[in-house]
Amino acid sequence: MSPTPLHRRDFDPSARGALDGVRVIDLSRLVAGNLLTKVLADHGAEVVKVEPPEGDSLRAWKVQGIETSWKTWCRNKRSLCLDLRHAEAQALVRRLAEGASMLVESFRPGVLEAMRLEPAALLQANPSLVIVRVSGWGQTGPFRHKPGFGTLVEGYSGFASINGFADREPVLPPMFMGDAYAGLYGSAAALIALRHAEATGQGQVIDLSLFDPMLAVLEPQTANYAITGKLKQRTGSRSTNTAPRNAYRTKDGGWVCLSSSTQGMTEKLFRSIGRPELIEDPRFRTNPDRLRNWEVLDSIVAGFVAERTTAENLAHFDTAGVTIGPIKDAAGLLDDAFVAERESLVEVPDESMPSGWLPMHGEVPRLSATPGILARPAPKLGEHNEEILAPLIGTEELARLRDAGIVRG
Known part of the structure; x- marks a missing residue:
């Protein structure tokens, strides 16, 4: 190309x-x-x-x-x-x-x-x-x-x-x-x-x-601490508000970021990876459930992403309407149609x-x-x-x- x-x-x-x-x-x-x-x-x-x-x-x-x-x-x-x-x-x-x-x-x-x-x-x-x-x-x-x-x-x-x-x-x-x-x-x-x-x-x-x-x-970190007495911990690319949300390695060594911030988006994600049964799985039924079981859920998503190249993942999840994007570097930005077209x-x-x-x-x-x-x-x-x-x-x-x-x- x-x-x-x-x-x-x-x-x-x-x-x-x-x-x-x-x-x-x-x-x-x-x-x-x-x-x-x-x-x-x-x-x-x-x-x-x-x-x-x-x-x-x-x-x-x-x-x-x-x-x-x-x-x-x-x-x-x-x-x-x-x-x-x-x-x-x-x-x-x-x-x-x-x-x-x-x-x-x-x-x-x-x-x-x-x-x-x-x-x-x-x-x-x-x-x-x-x-x-x-x-x-x-x-x-x-x-x-x-x-x-x-x-x-x-x-x-x-x-x-x-x-x-x-x-x-x-x-x-x-x-x-x-x-x-x-x-x-x-x-x-x-x-x-x-x-x-x-x-x-x-x-x-x-x-x-x-x-x-x-x-x-x-903010609202200080308000949250005043209520709970608990400090926000370092979680890497994972979110403490929603799950799944992380950076995932692809088959060709690239990285993609995926976020599923609403119930509807999560259900789309589960269907898109061929796991519709996860929608009713008690471990993942609601966002609080998913946050408690984020490690298991992350391994499921990571496993699916790892079997496909970056381009294949982007095409697959875009077709399914799931929020995903590539993790770009400066070289990638200088050779990107979206960045160029939008100026x-x-x-x-x-x-x-x-x-x-x-x-x-x-x-x-x-x-x-x-x-x-x-x-x-x-x-x-x-x-x-x-x-x-x-x-x-x-x-x-x-x-x-x-x-x-x-x-x-």
Whole structure:
């Protein structure tokens, strides 16, 4: 079978989104803040990345010399490179904030104040400004001054304690889960605050910790524990709410995931594997019965799946209307008809790639009247210094600040 090519999309600088006219000053670093502002930029906001002389930390995450993380999370943005150790650079940020809709930062609590960019002063100069403060543990509480990467909150929140298998150590996620949840919660919070500011003229400060969103998505664990006094245990890919639900190995060494979350779906499953008698089997008649006897049930399903290849399993259960899917890796996603047709992944031009094309996710979420945009690739360091600062301070002053090492790039 020949590979399924991804749709190729070119950047369109004239594209406009629903947030056209919203200017965001982005002082954040790494994933959470950049994901937050990427959502806004993908829908038309003008995001000005204020980077230090060495660039955003994402630029250092390279694969064979290519800044894949930067290119993915910082598309549609502009780059302004300032040395914020200088008072004149801090003053430039204050002036930019005066004409902005939003400012996003991810310094350790207190650093913004040390740079004379404290929220009270920013809001005095621009009362409708929305200020998003991203930190590991929040702006209040006993941990506010501690460094807090996503790894720490993935452990502290209780996620790692329930992730993995019962006879093994707790497992941290192999991706930026804590940062991703914070970025997504943060984009929603920013738009809520922006709606309020547009309606009332009143800006506000959003205290966005990495910890709070991570804890929120794990509920109702604490409520369940308060009722039962029992802790949720690590169960691998098995669910403690329904059975069967697991990852199953196929005859050709692949993996499929199968979930049977309703009574009707379970009965379809039993019929599809040629075991309709299991519907009335007292061990499997109801979901509580199936959870008590999950090991026996899992062995029955696993045995059926193991006798067939991945493709045969998918075809068989799809025909029966049973919820099953393949467990894909990156290679499989790049050669997948569903992913290509829906443009969940697309290719954009990139001269640093050997092929000249860089695969990345399409616009998320999908809006019918105001879809997301691909206006420009992730910027080079300081690429938009003149475009951003010349209208604000003039070309002569810009040249002086560049000569003084305050404007960089």
